[in-house]
Amino acid sequence: MTAVATTTAAEDLAFGLTRVVGLPALTEAAGAPLSAEDIAAIVAEADRFAREKVAPGWQEADRHGAVYENGVVRTPSHYPGLYRDWIEGGWQSLAAPAELHGVALGGQGLPGALWNAVQELVLAADASFALGPLLTAGAIDLLCHHATPAQAAAWLPPMIAARWSGAMCLTEPQAGSDLGALRTRAVPRGDGTYAVTGQKIFITWGEQDCSENTLYLILARLPDAPPGSRGISLFGAPKFLPDGRRNGIRCGGIERKMGIHASPTCVMLFEEAEAELVGQPHRGLPAMFAMMNNARLAVGVQGVAHGARALALAEAYAAQRVQFGTPIARLPDVARMLAEMRATTLAGRLLALEASAAGDRARLLGDAGAEARLALLTPIVKAWCTERGVENASLGIQVHGGMGFVEEAGAAQVLRDARIAPIYEGTNGIQAIDLVSRKLARDEGAAMRALIAEARGLDARLDAALEGFARATEAVLAAQARSADEAQASAAAYLDAAGWVFGGWMLARARAADAARYGALAEFYLRRLxxxxxxxxxxxxxxxxxxxxLAG
Amino acid sequence: MTAVATTTAAEDLAFGLTRVVGLPALTEAAGAPLSAEDIAAIVAEADRFAREKVAPGWQEADRHGAVYENGVVRTPSHYPGLYRDWIEGGWQSLAAPAELHGVALGGQGLPGALWNAVQELVLAADASFALGPLLTAGAIDLLCHHATPAQAAAWLPPMIAARWSGAMCLTEPQAGSDLGALRTRAVPRGDGTYAVTGQKIFITWGEQDCSENTLYLILARLPDAPPGSRGISLFGAPKFLPDGRRNGIRCGGIERKMGIHASPTCVMLFEEAEAELVGQPHRGLPAMFAMMNNARLAVGVQGVAHGARALALAEAYAAQRVQFGTPIARLPDVARMLAEMRATTLAGRLLALEASAAGDRARLLGDAGAEARLALLTPIVKAWCTERGVENASLGIQVHGGMGFVEEAGAAQVLRDARIAPIYEGTNGIQAIDLVSRKLARDEGAAMRALIAEARGLDARLDAALEGFARATEAVLAAQARSADEAQASAAAYLDAAGWVFGGWMLARARAADAARYGALAEFYLRRLxxxxxxxxxxxxxxxxxxxxLAG
Incomplete structure (x- = not known):
């Protein structure tokens, strides 16, 4: 048997996009063909940007962190220049549309799966930096669906150029997972605009010194709003108004966090901020959730990225650290840890690509089955990949031994940075409930059964696992029919099982596409994990x- | 069915010592009976010390950290006073012997299992602080076995009084897990003493401003030493010599670490330091490993302590945080996380008590079977309990949602502090190899088969798991017979399985002793984990x- 091969993240991404999720065929069917060479070239270029521009300042960014003083946030000193490089590279425009409502927006209109690949590489290089563009992409996506033509014309071109950033303003002190409890209010000003007043917390990149302006997308209540989650509307408000005045929006402080130190997590204070309604009154939550699905996938990709960075650091260390007369990479238990990290990182990477390619298929080809596939996979990618990200970051520390606990090595930073991903954009518990109580229940399991059926026939071990997972699916559906609480008590275990099974499916597909490069790794996963x-x-x-x- | 009950760590410890591992009967057989009331009173006093003296400064200690300047280390400003409280409470003497070689040492001679309970409570309150006394206890234990009467008389009384601390000096830059590679040398000075020269790293509490003197226990090579691990001797050298002169020992710097910021991790430089040989020439490693077994158990207890602290923080937060109109502790997935934390923390706690009670039984009653039990359980307690400590610290963050990532809440500090425990005192990979290649192989599995047999008959699910584990044991023994590498590739999985099975055994025993308090938790563990x-x-x-x- 050949041993587990080492391939770079960029190689895996190009392979996954081309040979596993079939982006060339998909784009050809959509009338804008991308060849394997095109894909590899774009991924290689993103990889170069991530390695040469973003990664070098990664530890300095962690040590310096974001600093708050009198309403102003200073990011690490190299961030503004790095952000200009991001603008000049045109990266933000990659998957944004070229035009909307007849207005040219400047987007390149490339597939979302390709954007995911770019995000993984930049997130792995420095998650704190990558989060700004990640959230801007979410805001762009939301506005493409809900903005009026005038809003789209005013806001989207500078955001797609990355000159403006986007910030999502959801959470309030009393309203975390339960957004229905939020209190920020929006009062009509009589000229079609609104005055937004309230306090938001945990606002990523809410205030910084990189972008020239920020568009805040804010959940708030209109005066006539019904209580709870059906009375929430969405508003857009720029930091600087078109006439150059500063809007009534300021940063009240930033959090001292375990990780992603250079990504400012802001308390944002809105004091009669001039804002426009985005979408329909009281329909803010569904609009925001549509964006969040996109952001959830991106956070799943973040989990993969942390695992990839942890793996790269651990493999480099284990190759040069000699103990007992051998590089420790050759010691069986260290080799086992490295193989686990490599296998679950690749499984997550391919699963995320599968989900975003389903999104592309739905959008470009109007494929309703792909839409259901995306909906089903999104919570799995978000939760399973971020759990594996934390686990792999922890394994990466372990491979380093004592040096892993010393900040200098970088392995500890990966874990500190990775630990946020299972929490934000909907905790992993919320993802599990979404999978079981919404995605599974809404078609009584039909999309999941279809996915299970599609995954069969590649590998005997995988087939047996799918058989068990099919039983678990029926058990969860039956539990859901009896009591939502009973289903929720098993939801996290169910989501985790789904991740392991479909992660195995992705590796079995990778093996089928290139047994020489991925056969041993797939075999390791299917036997061992x-x-x-x-x-x-x-x-x-x-x-x-x-x-x-639990309940007594 | 009744719900999972909440009990405090101190209650669980008193219960475990008395009703599960049978300390009253054991001490009675040894001729120094401790009643259930005695045990509960000592545990309650330690709990008060931990909660009232140690815990309040825990976050300040993390923020301040240990600070190095010109060879001097300043611990957080409250540490020297807290350390005086530790001395005045007489805690260090709890399990130390009253006399040795006819010399009165000042120890109370209480069981090691009771000392473990005290350690858990103090470690949970502030691991950085507790590590000093923990390592001093290891040094005391080692010297009780290997010191000459003169060494014992000079060194042990002040260490048992905690006026002196002990520091273990093993690791060198090129010699981590592979101690055979160490280079520090010891040259006879002609007067029976030695001059030790070399550099040691990762020395916990190597330099600090709490104890009045420090005894360094140093692994080094004599001039005539054979190469590798058979040529290593053990030396003792105080920071201040009996005549008050400063010895040739200084701190060259401290590490910037992920956690336990207030525990100085020192580079120690020995420059012809005056030292005495401890034990036989070239027999330093076996002597140090005897001490390390004790320290390994203590690090396992540290894992339990981190889980306990994480649980206490998470339960308090979940009881008061309201979302969706209810304290989140009542949401099924949050209740599930809390129950997992509680179940594995209690399982680890009882397993650590079982191991240390076996040590007491061996020492006090000369029970050879208990000695084998201790040897078998030590790597399991060290590795499984520290893995669970990290996992529970991470779950504790998750229960807090976004607040878990903010340092203010304390949950993040628990994870940062907990992450070292799977690494030091022998990485968990080393523990797994110790279990498989030494502890299992040396009697061809006899002690393990005896333990499996003893655990049977309490619960049908547990019996089935024991059956599977017995098969795994034979599989590992067969692998070991074929190739050490093959066994090592499965060693971590085998150790983990052992932890889950014997953790279940401990909870089944807790249920048998008090079904009202522990029945539901045991049931949860046996069904779910x-x-x-x-x-x-x-x-x-x-x-x-x-x-x-892995190998290709």
Whole structure:
């Protein structure tokens, strides 16, 4: 048997886009063909940008962090220049549309799956930096769906050029997962605009010194709003108004966090900020959730990126660190840790590409099945890939031994940075409930059964795991029919099982496409890691009894 | 069914010592009986010390950290006073012997299992602080076995009083897990003492401003030493010599670490330091490893302590944080996370008590079976409990949602502090190899088979898991017979399976002792968490194939 091969993230991404999720055929069917060479060239260029421009300042960014003083946030000293490089590279425009409502926006209109690949590379290089453009991309996506032609013309071109950033303003102190509890209010000013007043917390890149302007997308209540989550509207408000005045928006402080130190997490204070309604009154939550699905996928990609960075650091260390007369990479338990990191990182990477390619298929070809596939995979990618990101960051520390705990090595920073991803854009618990109570329940499991059926026939071990997962699916559906609480008590285990099974599916597909490069890694995963899905299945079957133990 | 009950760590510890591992009967058989009331009173006093004296400065200690300047290390400003409280409480003497070689040492001679309970409470309150006394205890233990009467008389009384601390000096830049590669040398000075010269790294509490003197226990080579691990001797050298002169020992710097910021991790430079040989020439490694077994158990307890602190913070937060109209502790997925944390923390706690009670049984009653039990359980406690400590610290962050990532809440500090425990005192990979290649192999699995047999008959699910684990044991023994590498490729999975199975055994015993308080928690563990052992077993059976994939 050949050993697990080492390939770079960029190689894996180009391979995955081309040979596993079939982007050349998809783009050809959509009338804008991208060849394998085109894809490899764009990925290589993004990889160069990430390695040469973003990565070198990564540890300095962590040490310096974002600094708040009197309403102003200073990012690390190299960030404004790096952000100009990001603008000049035109990266933000990659997957944005070329035009909307007849207005030229400046986007390149490339597939979302390609954008995901670019994001992974930049997130791995410095997640704190990458988060700004990531959230701007989410805001662009939302505005493409809900902005009026005038709003699109005013806001989208500078955002797609990255001269403006976008900031998502959802959370309030009393309203975290429960957005229905939010209190920020918007009062009509009589000229078609609104005055927004309230306090938002945990606003990523809410204030910084990189972009020339920021568009805030804010959830708030109109005066006549019904209570709860059906009375929330969405507003857009720029930091600087068209006439150059500063809007009534300021940063009240930033959080001292475990990681992503250079990404300012802001308290934002809105004091009669001039804002425009985006979309329909009281329909802000559905609009925001559509954007969040996109952002959730991006956070899943962030999990993959942290695993990839952890792996790159650990492999480099293990290759040069000699103990017992050998590079430690050759010690069986260290080799085992590296193989686990490599296998789950590749599985997550391919799963995220599969999900975003489904998004492309839905958007470009109007494929309704692909739309359902995207909806189903999004919470799995978000939660499973971010869990693996944390786990792989921790394994990366372990490979380093004592040096892993010393900040100088960088491995510890990966874990500190990675730990946010299971929390934001909907905690992983919320993702599990979304998978079970919404995505599974809404078609009584039809899309999931279709996915399971499609995954069969590649590998005997995988087939057995799919069989067990199919039983778990029926068990969860039955639990959901009895009681939402019972299903929720097993939701996290169910999502985790889904991740292990479909991660195995992706690796089996990679092996089928290139056995020489990916066969051993797929084999390792299917023999060694896939049994974890069965353990989760056993947990799910205990769901009802467990709920009784939890609730008393 | 009744719900999972909440009990404090101190309650669990008193219960575990008395009702699960049977300390009253053990001490009675040894002729120095401790009643249930005695045990509960000592644990409650330690709990008060930990909560009232140690815990309040915990976050300040993290923020301030240890500070190095010109060879001097300043700990957080409250540490010297807190250390005086530690001395005045007489805690260090708890399990130290009253006399040795006819010399009165000042120890109280209480059981090691009781000392473990005290350590857990102090480690949970502030691990950085607790590490000093923890390492001093290891040094005391080592000297009790290997010091000459003169050394014992000079060094042990002030260490047992905690006026002196002990520091273990093993690692060098090129010699981490592979201590055979160390280069520090010791040259006879002609008067029976030695001059030690070399550089040691990662020396916990190597230099600080708390204790009045420090005894360094140093691994070094004599001039005539054979190469490798058979040529290493052990030396003792105080920071200040008996005549008050400063010895040739200084701190060259401290590491900037992910966590335990207030515990100085020192580079120590020995420049012809005056030292005495401890034990026999060239027999330093076996002496140090005897001490390390003790320290390894203590690090396992540290893992339990981090889980306990994470749980206490998470339960307090979840009880008061309201979302969707309810304290989040009542949401099924949050309740599930809290129950996992509580179940694995208690399992680890009881397993650590079982191991240290076995040590007491061996020492006080000369029970050879107990000695084998201790040897078998030590790597399991060290590795499994520290893995669970990291996992529970991470779950604790997750329960807090966004606040978990903000340092103010404390949950992030628990994870940052917890992450070192799987690394030091022998990485968890080293523990797994110790379990498989030494502890299991040396009696061809006899002690393990005896333990499995003893654990049977309490619970049907547990019996099934034990059955699977017995098969895994035979598989690992067979692999070991074929090739050490093959066994090592499965060692981590085997150790993890052992932890899950024997953790379940401890909870089944807790249920048998008090079903009202621990029945639901045991049930939760056996239904929901025990399946993880089977997944690990499946991995082990793939060992040979996996090794081929790793090695090529």
């Amino acid at each position: 896939l049994p974890r899905a069965a353990a989760r299945g056993a947990e799910i079957e205990e769901g009802g009894a467990v709920l009784a133990l | 025990l399946p993880r052992a089977a997944a690990r077993g499946a991995e082990i059976e793939e060992g040979g194939a996996v090794l081929a994939l």
